[in-house]
Amino acid sequence: MGGTALAMASSAQPSSAGYNLTEKNFRRLCTYVYSVCGIKLTEKKRSMIDGRLRRRMRVLEIADINEYCDFLLGGSVAAEIEVPYFIDAVTTNKTDFFREPAHYVFMQEHIMPGWAAEGRRGGKIWSAACSTGAEAYTTAMVVDDFFRGRFDYSITATDVSTDVLQKGNSGLFPRSMIDPIPEEFRKRYVLVPKNPARNEFLIASDLRKKVSFHRLNLMDSRYPFDRDYDLIFLRNVLIYFDRPTQDSVLAKLCDHLRPGGHLFLGHSESLAGAKLPLQMVANTIFRRK
Numbered sequence: 001m002g003g004t005a006l007a008m009a010s011s012a013q014p015s016s017a018g019y020n021l022t023e024k025n026f027r028r029l030c031t032y033v034y035s036v037c038g039i040k041l042t043e044k045k046r047s048m049i050d051g052r053l054r055r056r057m058r059v060l061e062i063a064d065i066n067e068y069c070d071f072l073l074g075g076s077v078a079a080e081i082e083v084p085y086f087i088d089a090v091t092t093n094k095t096d097f098f099r100e101p102a103h104y105v106f107m108q109e110h111i112m113p114g115w116a117a118e119g120r121r122g123g124k125i126w127s128a129a130c131s132t133g134a135e136a137y138t139t140a141m142v143v144d145d146f147f148r149g150r151f152d153y154s155i156t157a158t159d160v161s162t163d164v165l166q167k168g169n170s171g172l173f174p175r176s177m178i179d180p181i182p183e184e185f186r187k188r189y190v191l192v193p194k195n196p197a198r199n200e201f202l203i204a205s206d207l208r209k210k211v212s213f214h215r216l217n218l219m220d221s222r223y224p225f226d227r228d229y230d231l232i233f234l235r236n237v238l239i240y241f242d243r244p245t246q247d248s249v250l251a252k253l254c255d256h257l258r259p260g261g262h263l264f265l266g267h268s269e270s271l272a273g274a275k276l277p278l279q280m281v282a283n284t285i286f287r288r289k
């Protein structure tokens with residue numbers, strides 16, 4: 001439905017060359033992306049943005065990338081429909097299974113044994129900026145493997161991109177992503193088609209039921225989720241934000257982390273200078289006071 005409505009925004013026929021994104025319109029897009037997503041684009045991203053938007057232009061039958069900018073920022077109903085597609089186009093969704101494995105080792109050696117010693121029977125985990133869900137499903141594998149069905153847990157997976165959320169919810173991944181998954185985990189949590197022509201694998205249904213996917217823009221003024229999460233993952237996201245946006249996002253996430261809960265950041269991220277109720281317990285791992 002959205003594509004049909006949006007195609008009416010321009011009667012121009014697409015050309016193979018199009019027109020280069022002007023400096024003025026690149027700045028307009030940068031301002032818009034920052035206001036919507038909190039992401040600061042630099043001149044280095046100009047070529048990437050130009051290339052990604054041309055794919056949307058072909059769908060909409062818009063020939064001139066500067067005309068696309070006028071359409072997107074024009075405030076029409078059709079432009080509002082286009083916004084999620086634009087966000088999908090300009091955001092980067094890098095993800096892998098068992099990425100930054102030291103975090104999962106910390107879970108196995110410290111966090112989950114602590115839960116077991118406390119006699120806890122359940123827990124809640126949040127994978128923020130989850131992309132296609134590899135982080136959420138990895139976490140589910142680690143928790144399930146440790147407790148072997150004796151622990152009732154749920155994982156909330158959120159992202160601003162509707163496209164990656166749909167992919168994550170399907171549980172289907174390209175076979176090229178399977179290598180980091182340990183062999184014993186593959187046997188229990190991964191289904192690989194016998195036909196090698198199907199170059200994909202599927203996360204087992206029992207694990208998929210533990211993960212729920214929801215759209216969330218971290219720039220939103222409030223997050224409509226519970227305030228007693230045990231673990232929150234926000235990895236390799238803060239690097240795209242300026243300091244005020246980082247502080248705002250982290251403060252809101254802390255409001256949803258229970259005392260004693262843990263926050264995981266990416267390996268190149270820190271909380272230096274941030275005034276938050278968090279104590280560092282390991283590299284890029286923080287405990288809520």
